[in-house]
Each structure stands twice: as C-alpha cells, then as structure tokens.
Amino acid sequence: MDNLIASYGLPLAGGVLLGLAxxxxxxxxxxxxxxxxxxxxxxxxxxxxxxxxLWFVLGLIASGLALSRFHATGMSATGAPGIAVxxxxxxxxxxxxxxGSGCTSAHGICGIGRLSVRSxxxxxxFMATGMLTVFVVRHVLGGLR
Amino acid sequence: xxxxxxxxxxxxxxxxxxxLSGMTQPAKVxxxxxxxxxxxxxxxxxxxxxxxxxxxxxxxxxxxxQPLFDSKFHVPESRGVDRKLLLGAAVFGAGxxxxxxxxxxxxxxxxGGASSTGAFVGAMxxxxxxxxxxxxxxxxxxxxxxxxxxxx
Numbered sequence: 210m211d212n213l214i215a216s217y218g219l220p221l222a223g224g225v226l227l228g229l230a231x232x233x234x235x236x237x238x239x240x241x242x243x244x245x246x247x248x249x250x251x252x253x254x255x256x257x258x259x260x261x262x263l264w265f266v267l268g269l270i271a272s273g274l275a276l277s278r279f280h281a282t283g284m285s286a287t288g289a290p291g292i293a294v295x296x297x298x299x300x301x302x303x304x305x306x307x308x309g310s311g312c313t314s315a316h317g318i319c320g321i322g323r324l325s326v327r328s329x330x331x332x333x334x335f336m337a338t339g340m341l342t343v344f345v346v347r348h349v350l351g352g353l354r
Numbered sequence: 355x356x357x358x359x360x361x362x363x364x365x366x367x368x369x370x371x372x373x374l375s376g377m378t379q380p381a382k383v384x385x386x387x388x389x390x391x392x393x394x395x396x397x398x399x400x401x402x403x404x405x406x407x408x409x410x411x412x413x414x415x416x417x418x419x420q421p422l423f424d425s426k427f428h429v430p431e432s433r434g435v436d437r438k439l440l441l442g443a444a445v446f447g448a449g450x451x452x453x454x455x456x457x458x459x460x461x462x463x464x465x466g467g468a469s470s471t472g473a474f475v476g477a478m479x480x481x482x483x484x485x486x487x488x489x490x491x492x493x494x495x496x497x498x499x500x501x502x503x504x505x506x
Contacts, residue, residue: 223375224403268365284466288381298453303481309442342451
C-alpha cells in the first residue's frame with residue numbers, strides 16, 4: 210500500500226498541484242505556465258510581463274530552497290549524469306524549448322489542458338525522442354557518466 | 355503587490371508540485387522514459403492529474419472577460435503544426451532524456467546545490483540565448499518575408 214502511494218499517489222497529487230498552479234497563473238495573469246517561456250523571456254529581448262516572470266521564477270526557486278530542508282532527495286539530482294553530459298542536455302533543452310515554443314509544462318500541461326493539437330503533437334514528439342535517447346544511452350551505449 | 359504575490363505563490367505551488375510528483379528526480383524521469391528497460395510508469399500520473407485539473411479550470415476561467423491582474427489573456431491562438439515545433443520538441447526531448455531534467459524541475463533543484471544541476475541550468479541559458487541569436491540573425495537576413503505564419 211505504501212508502495213502504491215509512493216509510486217502513483219504522490220505523482221498524482223503533485224500533478225494536481227501543477228494543474229492548480231497553472232490555473233492560478235491563468236486566472237490572475239492570463240498566461241500559460243510554460244517554465245521555459247517564462248524563464249527565457251526574463252533575459253531575452255522582446256518579451257512583456259517582466260514582473261510576472263521574475264516573481265514566478267523567484268517563487269519556483271524559493272520553493273526549492275524551502276523544500277530542500279526536508280526533502281533532500283528530491284533536490285539532489287539523483288540519477289543525473291555528470292557535468293559534461295548534463296551541460297549538453299541543458300544546451301539541447303534550452304535551444305529545443307525555444308525553437309519548439311515550450312516544454313513539458315507549456316505543451317504537456319497547459320497545451321493539452323486546452324486541447325491544443327499543436328501541443329499534443331509537441332508532447333508526443335518530445336516523449337518519443339526522450340524515450341529514444343534513454344534507449345540509446347542505456348541499452349545501446351550501456352550508460353553515460 | 356497582489357500580482358507579484360500571486361505570481362510568486364503560483365511559482366512556489368508549481369515548485370512544490372514538481373517536487374512532490376518526483377519530476378525533480380532525474381532517476382525517476384529517466385525510469386519513466388526507459389520504456390525498453392525497467393519502465394516506471396509513475397510519472398504518467400503527474401500529467402494525468404495536471405491535465406485533468408487544468409482541463410476543467412481552464413474552461414471555467416476562460417469564461418471571464420479578462421484575468422484578475424491583466425487586461426487580456428495571453429494564451430496562444432491555436433496554430434498548425436510546423437517544422438519548427440516538431441524539430442524543437444525533438445531536440446528538447448533528446449536533452450530531457452539525456453539529463454533527466456526539464457526546465458521547471460531544474461530551476462527548483464538549484465537549491466539542492468548539485469553540480470550537475472548547475473551545469474544543466476547554465477547550459478540551458480546558453481541554449482536559449484543561442485536560439486535567440488540564430489533566430490534574430492535569420493530574421494535580419496530575410497526582411498521581406500514579413501510576419502512568420504505557421505503552415506498547417
């Protein structure tokens with residue numbers, strides 16, 4: 210039972226919070242909760258809503274600071290690759306989310322939540338290449354450090 | 355004051371949701387993406403919970419003429435699927451599968467102080483800036499093209 214809660218209950222509860230937070234952003238600021246877009250628009254030219262972006266990102270980072278005190282495993286990047294591979298991953302994520310206009314939150318939660326075909330397509334695409342990448346790294350190359 | 359508080363509160367709530375759901379743990383994310391190995395379906399429930407809640411609340415909220423602290427909604431009008439969307443999503447997915455982080459969880463995890471997280475976020479900023487530079491250069495090269503419209 211405990212296992213079931215940890216494996217499926219927590220993800221579901223966390224997901225509900227994500228849905229609520231995205232809805233709160235829509236209700237108060239009328240915006241899509243796309244973390245890549247909110248964060249990128251903070252330092253790239255030509256984006257409005259700077260104050261909203263700044264406060265949202267600060268809230269996000271502050272929640273991490275607060276949570277790291279009593280849920281250290283959730284913050285310690287367990288299972289992440291070494292610095293070099295993590296850097297390459299970050300580069301791809303940064304470039305790809307700008308080119309594809311969104312990440313897991315913008316397309317996967319908000320986009321699918323408003324039944325956008327564009328976002329559903331994007332989500333299926335990044336899930337597919339994510340799975341393919343893990344397959345190649347784990348089962349073809351035998352892991353990367 | 356109120357708009358800032360709402361934005362920070364939503365950001366914090368989003369961060370708690372990411373942490374609780376397991377999205378901040380690359381081991382879990384990679385386990386979810388490892389469909390050809392020991393697949394861990396747990397994170398499917400994250401999207402299920404989030405989408406179901408937002409599906410209902412989105413419709414209710416959009417009945418309003420405007421959001422509480424803005425004069426209009428900034429929700430993108432549905433456009434067709436284009437090459438940029440597919441290519442961008444594909445590149446993002448490759449990075450997600452390589453690092454086990456997507457942007458939100460990486461920012462939340464900064465507090466953990468792991469060097470991998472720092473490297474990921476730093477490189478993510480570089481990747482975003484790189485796209486910005488390449489994209490701006492392309493626009494300068496083709497001034498006659500006019501506003502970009504998606505091809506369905």
